[in-house]
Amino acid sequence: xxxxxxxxxxxxxxxxxxxxxxxxxxxxxxxxxxxxxxxNPTKNSIYECGLVxxxxxxxxxxxxxxxxxxxxxxxxxxxxxxLPFAVAFSGLSAAACIAMLVFVLxxxxxxxxxxxxxxxxxx
Amino acid sequence: MxxxxxxxxxxxxxxxxAGVEIVLNPGxxxxxxxxxxxxxxxxxxxxxxxxxDLALDHLSxxxxxxxxxxxxAEKVKVTRTVAxxxxxxxQQVEETVEETRKRVEPGCLEVxxxxxxxxxxxxxxxxxxxxxxxxxxxxxxxxxxxWRSADFQEREIFDLYGVVFKGHPxxxxxxxxxxxxxxxxxKDYVEPDDYEYxxxxxxxxxARAQEHQKKIEAAGNKE
Amino acid sequence: MxxxxxxxLGKQGIVVTTLQELYNWGRRSxxxxxxxxxxxxxxxxxxxxxxxxxxxxxxxxxxxxxxxQADLMIISGTVTKKMAxxxxxxxxxxxxPRYVIAMGACAISGGPFKQxxxxxxxxxxxxxxxxxxxxxxxxxxxxxxAFIALQKKIDGQHLTGEDRPRxxxxxxxxxxxxxxxxxxxxxxxxxxxVWPIKIQGLGTRD
Amino acid sequence: xxxxxxxxxxxxxWNLPPxxxxxGEGELLEVSMGPHHPSTHGVFRxxxxxxxxxxxxxxxxxxxxxxxxxxLAEGQTYLASIPYTDRLDYIxxxxxxxxxxxxxxxxxxxxxxxxxxxxxxxxxxxTRVQNHALAVGFLLQDMGASGTPLMYGxxxxxxxxxxxxxxxxxxxxCNYMRFGGCRVDPTAEWLERARKIVAKLPKFVDEFEALLIxxxxxxxxxxxxxxxxxxxxxxxxxTGPVLRASGVNYDLRKVDRYSIYDRFDFKVPxxxxxxxxxxxxxxxxxxRQSLRILEQALKDIPGGPVMDPKAKIRNFRPKPGxxxxxxxxxxxxxxxxxxxxxxxNPYRYRVRPPSLINLTILEDMCLGQNVADVVLILGSVDxxxxxxxx
Numbered sequence: 033x034x035x036x037x038x039x040x041x042x043x044x045x046x047x048x049x050x051x052x053x054x055x056x057x058x059x060x061x062x063x064x065x066x067x068x069x070x071x072n073p074t075k076n077s078i079y080e081c082g083l084v085x086x087x088x089x090x091x092x093x094x095x096x097x098x099x100x101x102x103x104x105x106x107x108x109x110x111x112x113x114x115l116p117f118a119v120a121f122s123g124l125s126a127a128a129c130i131a132m133l134v135f136v137l138x139x140x141x142x143x144x145x146x147x148x149x150x151x152x153x154x155x
Numbered sequence: 156m157x158x159x160x161x162x163x164x165x166x167x168x169x170x171x172x173a174g175v176e177i178v179l180n181p182g183x184x185x186x187x188x189x190x191x192x193x194x195x196x197x198x199x200x201x202x203x204x205x206x207x208d209l210a211l212d213h214l215s216x217x218x219x220x221x222x223x224x225x226x227x228a229e230k231v232k233v234t235r236t237v238a239x240x241x242x243x244x245x246q247q248v249e250e251t252v253e254e255t256r257k258r259v260e261p262g263c264l265e266v267x268x269x270x271x272x273x274x275x276x277x278x279x280x281x282x283x284x285x286x287x288x289x290x291x292x293x294x295x296x297x298x299x300x301x302w303r304s305a306d307f308q309e310r311e312i313f314d315l316y317g318v319v320f321k322g323h324p325x326x327x328x329x330x331x332x333x334x335x336x337x338x339x340x341x342k343d344y345v346e347p348d349d350y351e352y353x354x355x356x357x358x359x360x361x362a363r364a365q366e367h368q369k370k371i372e373a374a375g376n377k378e
Numbered sequence: 379m380x381x382x383x384x385x386x387l388g389k390q391g392i393v394v395t396t397l398q399e400l401y402n403w404g405r406r407s408x409x410x411x412x413x414x415x416x417x418x419x420x421x422x423x424x425x426x427x428x429x430x431x432x433x434x435x436x437x438x439x440x441x442x443x444x445x446x447q448a449d450l451m452i453i454s455g456t457v458t459k460k461m462a463x464x465x466x467x468x469x470x471x472x473x474x475p476r477y478v479i480a481m482g483a484c485a486i487s488g489g490p491f492k493q494x495x496x497x498x499x500x501x502x503x504x505x506x507x508x509x510x511x512x513x514x515x516x517x518x519x520x521x522x523x524a525f526i527a528l529q530k531k532i533d534g535q536h537l538t539g540e541d542r543p544r545x546x547x548x549x550x551x552x553x554x555x556x557x558x559x560x561x562x563x564x565x566x567x568x569x570x571x572v573w574p575i576k577i578q579g580l581g582t583r584d
Numbered sequence: 585x586x587x588x589x590x591x592x593x594x595x596x597x598w599n600l601p602p603x604x605x606x607x608g609e610g611e612l613l614e615v616s617m618g619p620h621h622p623s624t625h626g627v628f629r630x631x632x633x634x635x636x637x638x639x640x641x642x643x644x645x646x647x648x649x650x651x652x653x654x655x656l657a658e659g660q661t662y663l664a665s666i667p668y669t670d671r672l673d674y675i676x677x678x679x680x681x682x683x684x685x686x687x688x689x690x691x692x693x694x695x696x697x698x699x700x701x702x703x704x705x706x707x708x709x710x711t712r713v714q715n716h717a718l719a720v721g722f723l724l725q726d727m728g729a730s731g732t733p734l735m736y737g738x739x740x741x742x743x744x745x746x747x748x749x750x751x752x753x754x755x756x757x758c759n760y761m762r763f764g765g766c767r768v769d770p771t772a773e774w775l776e777r778a779r780k781i782v783a784k785l786p787k788f789v790d791e792f793e794a795l796l797i798x799x800x801x802x803x804x805x806x807x808x809x810x811x812x813x814x815x816x817x818x819x820x821x822x823t824g825p826v827l828r829a830s831g832v833n834y835d836l837r838k839v840d841r842y843s844i845y846d847r848f849d850f851k852v853p854x855x856x857x858x859x860x861x862x863x864x865x866x867x868x869x870x871x872r873q874s875l876r877i878l879e880q881a882l883k884d885i886p887g888g889p890v891m892d893p894k895a896k897i898r899n900f901r902p903k904p905g906x907x908x909x910x911x912x913x914x915x916x917x918x919x920x921x922x923x924x925x926x927x928x929n930p931y932r933y934r935v936r937p938p939s940l941i942n943l944t945i946l947e948d949m950c951l952g953q954n955v956a957d958v959v960l961i962l963g964s965v966d967x968x969x970x971x972x973x974x
Contacts, residue, residue, distance in 0.1 A: 066537060067474070067545055070552035074470035079444060081618020081629070082464030094610040094636040154637070154954075182905015182924065183693030212818050213834075216908065218921050218934040269908050269921065269936075273818050273832060276839045279908055303600070304821020306944050307646075324600055330647035330973060331496065332460045336561040339495045340655055346495050347563035413622050417649055417970055418674035418756060420626065428738040443622040461627055461648045464619050490668065493659065494652030515756060 099151045103143070110139050156277040159187040162209070169206070170198045178283060188267070188281035193295050196284055200301045203270060203280065211270040211280055214302035218269075219312035223289070223342045224262040228255045262289050264318050268298065268305075286318060289341075297323035315340035398537050405449075405475070406437075406532040409525070412448035413441040414468070416455025419482035422515040423454045431518035436525045445472040450528070452521075453507075456484035456491055457498045459564050466556045466569075469505045474545035474552075477532075479524050480507045483514045490514060502575060503568035505554050506544075601947040606635035619648045623726055623959040626969035630946075630958070637954045642947045646940070649973040657933035662688055662763070662900055665933065670757040672935060673971040675718060676711040678748070679913040681761040686842060687909030687920035688763045692902035697892055700765035701844045702885040706778065707748075707760070708911075709874040709881070713785065714741040715914035716825075716867040716874075719966045720792060723864055726963040727805060733795060740788050743781050750774060764895030775882060782878045789871050796864065806861040810949040810961035814858065820945045823938055824916025826965055829866045830858030836912035843911075848877045860957075863964040901928055915939050915966055935974055939967035 078085040117124075117132050146152060157165070159177050166175050166189075174192025191199055203211045234249045268282040286293045297320035298305040309320045310329040317338035320326055328335065337344055350367040384394050395403075415423060427433045427441065442448040445468045457465055469478065480501055483489030488499040501507060508531060511524045535543045544550040551571045557564040568574075606612055613634040619627040627648035633641040653672065657665045669684045670677035682704055689696060696704075721737025745755040751770055752758035760767050770778075796802060812822070814830040827834055835852040837845040853869035855862030904926045910919035916938025923932040942965050950958045 068548035070474065070545075070548070072470070072553035074467060074553055074556060077467070077471065079446065079468075079471050081616055082468050082620040083616055083618045083629075084467075087614040089613070091611040091613050093613075096636070180905050182691055182903055182907060184690045184905060184907035186906065186908060214821055215823075215910070215917060216919055216921055216934070216936040218932070220923065220932045267921070269919075273834045276834075278840075281908070299600075302821065303816070303819045304941050304944055306820075307940055325643075328647075330650040332559045332647070334559050334561060339652070344495070349499065349563055349567050414620060416627055417651075418671055421674060422756065424734075425738060425742070428742075429735045430739070430742050455627075456649060456651050458648060458650055460650065461619060464648075468620055490671070491651040491653075491656065493656060495655065496647075496650045496652055517755070 096151075096154060099146075103146055103151070106139060106142065110136070157209070159189060159280075162203075162280060163189060165206070165209070166199055166202065169202045170195060173199050175199065180281075186279055186281055188283050190283045190285070193284055193286075196282075196296050197298075197301065200282075200298055203282075204301055208275070209280075210272045210274040212302075213271040213273045214268060214298065214304045215271050215279075216267075216269040217298070217305050217308035217312065218267045219316040219318060219340065220265040220267060221289070221316055221341045222262045222265060225260045227258050227260055229258055230254070231256050263287065264289055264293055264316050266295055266312060266318060289317075293317055294319050294321050296321055297326075299323050314338075317341070401537065402533050402535055406529040408437045409450045409477070409528065409532075410440050410442050410448050411438055411450040411452050412445055412468070412472070413443045414451055414453070416453065416457065416461065417482075417484065419454035419484070419515040422518060423452060423481065423521060426518035426521045431522065433522070433525070436522065436529070438525060445469075448472060449475060450477045450479065452479045452481050453485040453501050454481040454515075456489065457501045458494075458496050459498050460496060460559070462498045462501075462504060462564055463556050463559065465501060466504045466554055470554055470556070475543060476545075477508045477528055478505060479509045479511065479521075479528065481511050481521060481524070482516055483512060486510050486512065498564070503573045504557060505569075506572055601945075601951060604638075604640050604951045606638075606640050610636050612640060616645075617958070624962065625722065625967060628962075628967065628969055628972065630962075632955065632958065634955060637956075639950050639953055639955060639958055642950045642958065644943055644946055646973055649969040651970070651974070653935065653974045654933050657930060659929065661928045662902070662930060663897065665930075666761070667757065667759045670759055671970055672937075672974065673913065673915060673918070673939070673968045674756060675968055676715045676914050677756060677758050678707045678711045678752075678760060679911065679918065681758065682708055683909065683911045683913060683918045684920050685761040685763055686911055687907055687922055688902070690909045691905065691907035691922050691924055692763065692900070694764045694895060695892055696765055697889050698844075698886050699769075699888045700890045700892075702881055703766050703770055703890060704761065705843060705845070705848075705881045706878060706885070707751075707758075709878050710744050710747065710778075712874045712914045713871055713878075714744045715966075716871045717741055717788070717792070719867055719963075720796070720864055722966075723806075723860075723960065723963050724795070724802070726959045727802065733792075736788070736792060736795075740785065747774070747778055747781060750777075762891065762895070762897065763900065765889070765891035767891070769890040775885065778878075779882050782875060782882060785875055786872070789868060789875070793868055796868065803861065805957070806859065806864065806960060806964075808857070808859055808861075809953055809957045810860045810964060812858040812945060812949055816945060816948065817858070821941045822916070822945060824913070824942065825866045825870060826863055826916070826942050828852065829855035829862040831856055836910060836917055840910070842909075845877075848880045850874075850877050860960050860964040867966075899928060901926060906932075910936065913938060915968065915971070916942055918971075935971075937971045937974060939965070940972045943967060943972065 113135070114132075121129060121132070163175050163177060166173055173195040176190050178188045178190050180187050203209055231254050232251050233254050234251050263285045265283055265285045268284075270280040270282065271278065284295050286295060295318055297309055299309060299320075300322065306324075307329060309323055310326060312318050313320060313323075313326055314328040314330050315338060327333065331339070348367055348370060350363050356364045379394060387394055415421075425431065427439060433439055438450070445451075449472065451469055451472060453465065469476070478501075480486050484491060484497075485501050488494070488497050491497045492499055509524045509528050511520050513520050537546060554569055554572065557566060557569075559565075615632055615634060617624060617630045617632055619629050621629075624630070629645040629648065631643045631645060632639055651671075653668055656668060666681060666684060669680040672680045688694070717737040717740050721734040724733035725731070748758055749755045751768060751774055752760040812826065812830045814832050817827050817830045818832055818834075823834065831854050833852060833854055836842065838852055850873040853866050853873065855866050902924045904924055906921070906923040908919055908921045910917050917936065918938055919936030921932070921934040921936065922930050925931040946962065946965065949961050953961065
């Protein structure tokens with residue numbers, strides 16, 4: 033059973049999972065048995081600098097926020113893809129590097145267009 | 156820097172019919188002041204700010220002062236006709252008698268303005284204005300449109316003394332919360348009885364303690 | 379498990395502890411104060427967190443701006459009657475277990491401004507206070523000593539039994555009502571269950 | 585009592601804040617940067633109406649630290665109010681004492697010996713140094729560089745507080761000045777130590793200036809935000825570094841020539857644009873001028889008594905009358921207006937708070953700016969709540 037090459041990987045994965053979820057489970061057990069839940073209206077009220085918050089935050093906000101968020105999201109995801117590439121690219125063939133370059137350049141071209149359109153300059 | 160008399164003359168020359176009188180300051184600081192009549196105050200103030208050689212463009216300080224009603228005992232010579240028998244004859248004779256009569260001088264709320272000049276760099280010109288009385292006619296013109304620095308200071312005087320400034324753009328309480336009803340800086344303000352335990356009460360603290368105790372018993376046997 | 383056996387084992391690299399000690403040790407070493415400065419004592423509090431007096435040595439370096447993420451409220455300065463409802467609301471909005479340090483004479487009893495018409499004569503009237511630090515303003519060392527006193531108090535807490543702390547006791551008072559601002563004074567002038575302070579052996583005084 | 589319609593939204597008159605119209609894209613958001621807010625340097629509240637990021641309307645609310653300083657002062661003697669003045673602007677306690685002592689000396693016609701004047705100038709300028717170091721430190725903290733730059737400011741402040749503590753007995757609440765002089769005579773070692781510290785301070789100012797001048801983020805964020813036109817500044821009674829940053833040459837040390845400031849030669853720095861960047865460079869330049877004054881004052885401080893021997897401390901009753909005395913405090917023109925009726929207690933005791941009056945034009949500076957810049961503009965006005973709410 034222990035002969036398959038992925039066994040050690042599985043053990044490590046289970047250990048990591050246990051290490052992560054273990055304290056959470058303990059904390060949940062503790063909260064359930066020892067510390068009683070005491071919610072009350074003042075505690076659950078919206079925190080606004082110590083005052084009673086008036087008005088509502090569900091407001092129709094300006095589109096500029098949304099565009100900024102989208103552009104950030106694209107480059108955030110790109111960074112996730114670049115991570116494995118950054119680790120292994122010294123051992124990769126030239127073709128792999130070119131493929132990754134195409135991926136990166138596509139996104140940079142999108143950024144250049146957005147910049148030219150003036151989306152990045154705040155209203 | 157002109158003396159107070161010269162400034163008074165300049166004002167009367169520029170603003171006809173302005174009620175201006177000099178109030179002397181007996182102390183060594185000798186900063187004498189000019190009392191303005193509220194009706195012509197705005198015209199005089201605009202003149203003081205725009206005049207070429209006065210140029211009082213910096214209103215540094217606006218202060219509220221409370222002068223409560225004062226009881227003055229006066230020695231008054233009173234001539235009264237008294238029936239008196241003078242060597243056997245019944246006669247009406249005037250007689251002057253020394254009498255101390257209690258006269259209540261009505262108090263007022265006063266606002267003092269200290270003006271300086273940034274352009275000419277010269278010292279304080281002190282203006283004063285009085286309200287008619289301390290209860291219902293407490294209106295004074297607001298200087299916020301002439302000197303913007305009067306904005307918050309007048310709101311503070313409205314809050315702590317109760318002087319209502321006509322024409323102020325945003326006359327709300329500055330320091331106390333909006334539901335507060337009294338004017339705490341007046342001399343006759345009575346504080347709420349939130350007296351709390353003092354380990355070793357003595358003289359005025361002892362008096363407050365006993366008064367607080369009486370209130371608790373009164374409240375106690377009322378329930 | 380007597381003490382010196384524990385020390386011997388400790389020398390051999392074996393740590394023996396009870397769940398309560400571990401729990402209290404964890405909570406007292408990372409008490410996160412709330413970024414809550416009122417007056418002069420706030421400047422002294424900030425000076426305590428700076429390089430020379432360094433509050434970070436006691437695990438309290440992170441000052442959280444929002445009450446949700448803080449478990450200690452240092453009331454550093456004069457609590458005025460206009461500010462009192464906000465202080466009590468912030469205290470209610472903090473997650474249990476929460477502690478209060480009343481820093482300076484003003485927070486304890488109104489301090490030099492006690493006769494003021496707008497000054498609350500001490501925050502003990504509305505919320506329970508764990509550590510009082512006298513002084514106007516108390517020196518940074520006094521604030522450090524208050525932290526040590528608070529940590530000792532957390533260490534001494536029992537998780538079960540009669541004198542367990544408020545947040546572990548379902549019947550203990552959870553909500554401290556926020557005072558209203560009336561026409562002349564705060565209404566009510568103090569919270570039940572908190573004021574007058576019950577001192578063991580002396581009974582209530584007022 | 586008839587109450588004027590106080591909620592009048594319409595502002596007439598040339599010098600009131602202009603109404604800024606929302607551009608109608610999104611809804612307006614009503615939010616209050618309330619009493620408990622990390623950026624308000626204490627319990628100060630601003631009710632802000634936002635259109636997206638731009639500020640449409642900003643109404644400051646005061647009174648959360650109104651400790652009734654003036655009502656308490658009317659109930660106690662002149663001398664008993666001196667420790668209360670420490671708690672007015674609790675970062676610069678010695679300049680508060682000095683302003684109050686100056687006003688009472690003017691009220692009672694009291695002279696001050698030479699050495700006391702020199703000691704007052706030295707302590708006043710040391711207070712200005714530590715106040716400006718804090719103000720610049722808090723600016724960088726407000727901008728996001730939280731913690732590290734503030735440590736530079738506090739490091740210098742701690743040394744200066746040690747000086748205050750050895751002389752007056754307390755770090756922050758010095759209670760040191762009396763009517764007619766000072767309480768304790770500084771010893772030669774103290775003066776020697778002060779000279780050593782003052783000699784080290786220029787190096788600190790260079791460090792801080794390098795932090796400020798070379799930093800593109802700071803320049804990008806502060807230049808051009810919160811502009812204050814000079815004529816509005818004068819009309820709104822703004823005084824101190826905020827006024828001089830708008831280019832108005834009005835420094836009470838040169839205008840009133842109070843105390844012995846005419847013996848020292850120092851320059852008054854002026855700004856051109858009146859924006860947040862100018863207000864902070866002004867504070868750094870004033871820091872350098874204060875160091876120049878300190879060197880001259882520490883060099884030629886004379887001997888002699890620190891307290892005027894004829895001064896009456898016990899049952900001090902000034903003659904009836906009134907007086908308004910003011911000095912150039914680090915935050916602006918700090919004035920005390922006292923009315924005496926001959927009794928031991930003042931009849932009326934009024935503090936002219938530079939921080940509160942400098943805030944009159946906070947709305948004008950913040951309209952149209954981003955919310956994040958409101959934090960910087962408020963930091964550049966450098967308010968302390970003990971003085972704003974008294």
